[in-house]
Amino acid sequence: MIFLQVQLNGNLFLQTCPICFSVSQAPRLPKAGETIHGHRFFIGFGGKGANQCIQAARLGAKTAMVCKVGRDVFGNDYIQNFKNNGVSTAYAEQTENAATGAASIIVNDTGENAIVIVAGANMLLGQEELQRALTAIVNAKVLVCQLEINPDTSLQALRMARENHVKTIFNPAPAIVDLCSDFFKASDVFCCNESEAELLTGMSVTSVEDASQVGLELLNKGCGSVIVTLGPQGCVVCQPTNTFSVLLFHIISINLNGAGDSFIGALAFYMAHYPTMPLEEMARRANLVAAMSVQTVGTQTSFPFQKDLPTELF
Secondary structure, eight states: OEEEEOOTTSOOOOOOOOEEEEEEEOSSOOOTTOOOOOSEEEEEEEOHHHHHHHHHHHTTOOEEEEEEEESSHHHHHHHHHHHHTTEEEEEEEEESSSOOOEEEEEEOTTSOEEEEEEOGGGGGOOHHHHHHTHHHHHTOSEEEEOSSSOHHHHHHHHHHHHHTTOEEEEOOOSOOTTOOTHHHHTOSEEEEEHHHHHHHHSOOOOSHHHHHHHHHHHHTTTOSEEEEEOGGGOEEEEOSSOEEEEOOOOOOOSOOTTHHHHHHHHHHHHHHHOTTSOHHHHHHHHHHHHHHHTTSSSSGGGOOOGGGSOGGGO
C-alpha cells in the first residue's frame, strides 16, 4: 500500500499495503490434514504502510492512502477503518481483479505461529495509480514507502517525491537481499531494524556499536540519513555529519507487535510538522511514541493518540 499524509498546509505521506488478518489461537499448531479446536479468534487490520499511516494520523497529521483493496467485505471494512481513523481514502481504490490482501495466522499457547500471507490487490498497485495520485505526491511534505508491494512501484513513488522536493522515508521491509541501489539514493531517511540491516549489508547487528557500523555502511550507499531501530535499546541515527545513539528508557512491554510501524509513523509526523527539528530529536520523540504503543494489546488499536501523550512531545 502507499499512504499519503496531508497536513495543515498540504503535507502528505505516501505508503502502501493494507492487509486484513485473522488470528486463531490454539493449544498447538495442527499437523497436516488435522483439525483441532482453538480457544480464541479475532480479525484485525494490518500492513506496514497502513499501520504507519494510522499512527501518523493519530498524532494529528492529515493522512491519505494510495492503495488497492478488493471489492469484497474485507476491502469495504478496511476503507471504513481508514475513515474511522481520519485517513483520506481519495486514492484508495477497489478492484474486482484480486481479493484484499490477507494474512491467516495460527498461534499456539507457547507463542509459536504459522502464517500465510496473500498480497492480493496490493500487487496490482502500479504506475497508473501513482499518476492519479500525482497532485497529492508533489504537494506532500513527506512520503513513506516500504516493500510490501511491487518494489518498482515503491521506487517510482520515491523518485517522484524527490523530483518534487518532497522528503522521503523508506522502510525496507520485508527486506530483500538484492535491493536496487536506487532505493538508497532516493531515501532522505532510510529506516530499518536489526534483521533488515543485517540482510542488506551482511553485517550482524547485536549492539549499538554494530548498528552504528551498519548505519555508516548504508549511508555510504547514498542515503541522506540512516536510522537503525534496536527495539528496547532504542535506535541509532547516522548522518553525514555525525552518529547519534537514542537510548530508550526501560518500559514494560505487553505486546511488541507494530512498535516499528509506530516509530516510523511518528517519525514521519515529526518530519512534516517540525522540519527544522534535528533528526535525532525526532527519533527520540518517535521512540517515546512507540514505547507507549507496546503497553497495550494489539497493533493499530494500541497506537496512541496525541491526547494520550505528554504535551512536551508536541
